[in-house]
Amino acid sequence: MAAVDAADARGPDAGSPPVASLLTSAVTIAEFQLRRMLTRSRLAVAAIGILFPAAVVAAVGRTAGFPIERDLAALLIYALVPEAVCVLALLVTMCPVVADELERGTWIHVAVRPNGRRAMILGTFAAAVIWTTSVGTLALIPAVLVSGTEEPVRVFSVMLGLIVLSAAGRGALFALPAVIVPKRAMVASVGLALVVEYLAGLLPAVINQATVSLRLRSLLVEGMGWRRRLPAEVQLLIDTQPPSVQVLAVLLLVTLLLGLAVVIVERRQFPPSEEI
Secondary structure, eight states, X not given: OOHHHHHHHHOOOTTXXXXXXXXHHHHHHHHHHHHHHOSHHHHHHHHHHHHHHHHHHHHHHHHHOSSOOHHHHHHHHXXXXXXXXXXXXXXTTTXXXXXXXXXXXXXXXXXXXXXXXXXXXXXXXXXXXXXXXXXXXXXXXXXXXXXXXXXHHXXXXXXXXXXXXXXXXXXXXXXXXXXXXXXXXXXXXXXXIIIXXXXXXXXXXXXXXXXXXXXXXXXXXXXXXXXGGSOHHHHTTSOOSOHHHHHHHHHHHHHHHHHHHHHHHHHOOOOOGGGO
8 A cells, every 4th residue: 555545544634724634644654654664675774774883883993992082983973873874774765755656656646635745755754764863873872882982971962963963954855856856866865965965065165054964063073072172174164153053054954955845746747657
C-alpha cells in the first residue's frame, strides 16, 4: 500500500481544518515511510553507519594513543557523524521522495488528494529526520565511548545537537533535488552537498551564510570553547554570532527550503516514468 493510501485510510474528515488535515496526513506518511525503512537491507546499512565512526576512532586511538585528546576526538566525531553519517542517511531517505511515487504509479493519487503533495514532502522529511537522527545518535554513543576522551558528556551533548540540526538542514536541502529532478535526485543531492555545503560553505564570503555547514562549524567551535584559540584565518570560516542565532538560521533555512520544495511540487506535473 502506498503512503497516500495510508493517509487516505487514516485521514481526517473533509470538514477538518486545512492545517489539521495537512498535519494528520503528514504524520501518517511519516509513519508509513519509517515502516518502509525497517527492512533488512536498510537496517544492515544503518548498522554499518553506526559502527563505522567507532571503528575509525579506534584506529586513530591505536595510532595516537588512548585516551584521545578531547579536541581531536571532537573533530573526528564531528566529521564522521554529523557530517558523513547524517548526509549518507539522508541521501537514501529524503532523495527518492517523488521518484518513489512515480515508480510505484501512485503519483496520480498524490496529485488529486487535498494536501497530498505537501503531505508527501513534509511527511517524508519528518521520517528522514527521525531516521537520520536515530542512526546518528546510535553512531555517536560508541564513538564517544571508544575515544575514552575527557569530558565525554560535553562532547556527546554538543554532537547530539549538531546531529539534529544537520539532519533537519540537509534534509530540507535534499528536498529540492527530489522535486526538481526526481529520477536523478541522489546524484543531484551529492553534487548539491559538495558544491553548496562543502565548497561554498568554506568560502569566507556572503554565500557561506546560507549554508548549514557554516552554522554547524560555528556551533562546534562555541560548544567546545575553541573560539579564543583559533588562528585569525580559521575564524573566517565560522560565524561569530551567538548559538541562538546559529540555530535560528538553520531553522530559517529549513523553512525556506521546504517551502520552496512545496511550491515546486505543487506547480509541477510529473509524467509517468516511461515519459521522463
